[in-house]
Amino acid sequence: MTTIDIPEGSLFGIDNLPYGVFEADGAAPRVGVRVADTVVDLAATLGDDVFAQPSLNPFMAQGKARWDEVRSRIVELVQGDLPAEALHAVSDVTMRLPFDVADYVDFYASENHATNLGKLFRPDSAPLMPNWKHLPVGYHGRSSTVIVSGVDVVRPCGQRKLPGDDAPTYGPSVRLDIEAEMGFVVGVPSPLGSPIAPDEFAEHVFGAVIVNDWSARDIQAWEYVPLGPFLGKSFATSVSPWVVPLAALDAARVATPVQDPTPLPYLQGEQKWGLDIDLAVEWNGDVVTRPPYAGMYWSPAQMLAHTTINGAASSTGDLFASGTISGPEKDQRGAFIELTWGGKEPVEVAAEQRTFLEDGDEIAISATAPGASGGRIGFGEVRSRILPATETGR
Numbered sequence: 001m002t003t004i005d006i007p008e009g010s011l012f013g014i015d016n017l018p019y020g021v022f023e024a025d026g027a028a029p030r031v032g033v034r035v036a037d038t039v040v041d042l043a044a045t046l047g048d049d050v051f052a053q054p055s056l057n058p059f060m061a062q063g064k065a066r067w068d069e070v071r072s073r074i075v076e077l078v079q080g081d082l083p084a085e086a087l088h089a090v091s092d093v094t095m096r097l098p099f100d101v102a103d104y105v106d107f108y109a110s111e112n113h114a115t116n117l118g119k120l121f122r123p124d125s126a127p128l129m130p131n132w133k134h135l136p137v138g139y140h141g142r143s144s145t146v147i148v149s150g151v152d153v154v155r156p157c158g159q160r161k162l163p164g165d166d167a168p169t170y171g172p173s174v175r176l177d178i179e180a181e182m183g184f185v186v187g188v189p190s191p192l193g194s195p196i197a198p199d200e201f202a203e204h205v206f207g208a209v210i211v212n213d214w215s216a217r218d219i220q221a222w223e224y225v226p227l228g229p230f231l232g233k234s235f236a237t238s239v240s241p242w243v244v245p246l247a248a249l250d251a252a253r254v255a256t257p258v259q260d261p262t263p264l265p266y267l268q269g270e271q272k273w274g275l276d277i278d279l280a281v282e283w284n285g286d287v288v289t290r291p292p293y294a295g296m297y298w299s300p301a302q303m304l305a306h307t308t309i310n311g312a313a314s315s316t317g318d319l320f321a322s323g324t325i326s327g328p329e330k331d332q333r334g335a336f337i338e339l340t341w342g343g344k345e346p347v348e349v350a351a352e353q354r355t356f357l358e359d360g361d362e363i364a365i366s367a368t369a370p371g372a373s374g375g376r377i378g379f380g381e382v383r384s385r386i387l388p389a390t391e392t393g394r
């Protein structure tokens with residue numbers, strides 16, 4: 001038997017306890033919880049087969065009473081002795097995609113981001129569309145191309161019309177970009193015809209991950225009028241491997257900014273679901289921007305309420321992302337198209353002047369939030385490398 005040493009200031013103390021799916025010692029992938037730099041094998045310590053699965057979905061479907069019970073049990077367990085064979089060093093495990101992604105939806109909830117993209121893409125119109133302050137604008141993405149941190153991203157090819165060209169051409173994207181976002185994972189499903197109210201958020205949502213919603217701006221700009229993003233955003237969406245439970249985010253809950261005009265009643269709730277999460281984006285080892293989640297105009301509770309208000313069902317494993325997180329300052333912008341103002345104002349990255357992503361670039365997005373006992377908790381990171389395009393020859 002052995003105890004886990006939690007160093008002072010660890011981002012993975014008992015205030016956090018995120019869940020993931022890990023593989024170690026050639027055994028089948030299974031559910032673990034991270035404590036400091038240790039992964040605890042939950043099937044081995046709790047003796048429950050729901051954790052001997054390659055996905056969090058069966059556990060997430062069990063509901064909040066069970067999530068709370070397991071969390072309390074883990075707090076007790078990790079403060080005592082644990083069987084050494086149930087513990088693995090984080091550096092010795094491979095992390096898998098933590099849940100089977102059902103539907104994937106992406107929102108557009110940052111007023112600073114929406115305003116900046118409006119100015120860049122629609123310089124002759126008002127930057128915010130007339131609907132933007134009345135509903136959280138979103139689109140359905142592609143769940144089958146959600147990948148976990150560590151999986152490389154191949155530069156997409158597609159149809160795009162480059163500046164100065166009269167006709168579109170096919171080829172590798174030349175304006176490949178990131179979008180720093182937070183994503184929320186549904187545990188308890190809702191049936192057709194049964195909308196989820198904002199104050200029912202915590203009964204349905206299991207936890208949160210960091211999302212990098214890779215975007216090919218040249219493909220996007222040509223294809224997305226008038227129906228919205230399609231192939232420019234469906235080639236890869238990366239998520240961090242540790243799902244931070246909603247219960248760990250209590251100390252991070254804040255009010256959203258004042259919403260004026262007042263949203264319709266179905267978007268109103270008593271509970272505060274703004275979140276004080278700080279992100280940092282590292283580009284080839286240099287932190288180039290620090291987007292603050294706390295300023296997001298629409299809360300995740302409002303996003304889920306909006307997604308289901310037409311009677312749409314939701315499923316265990318649904319992932320909905322916030323949209324790019326941008327603050328008011330230049331060094332808080334969550335996408336490079338904004339940070340470099342459409343590629344016109346390069347930024348210094350590892351002593352080079354850069355605009356969009358080049359082959360071989362590595363991006364790591366990390367995030368932290370206040371924890372229950374005064375310290376901070378971490379989401380870990382989503383880290384990925386860009387590989388050159390593989391021409392399909394069409």
Ligand SMILES: O=C(O)/C=C/C(=O)CC(=O)CC(=O)O
Pocket residue numbers: 106107108109110113114117118121179213215229322323324
């Ligand atoms: O405003 C536009 O024309 C384009 C916006 C985006 O590309 C952003 C998007 O997909 C949603 C987001 O991440 O905020």
Ligand SMILES: [Ca+2]
Pocket residue numbers: 106107179181213323324
């Ligand atoms: Ca996005």
Ligand SMILES: [Mg+2]
Pocket residue numbers: 102103104143144
């Ligand atoms: Mg699907």
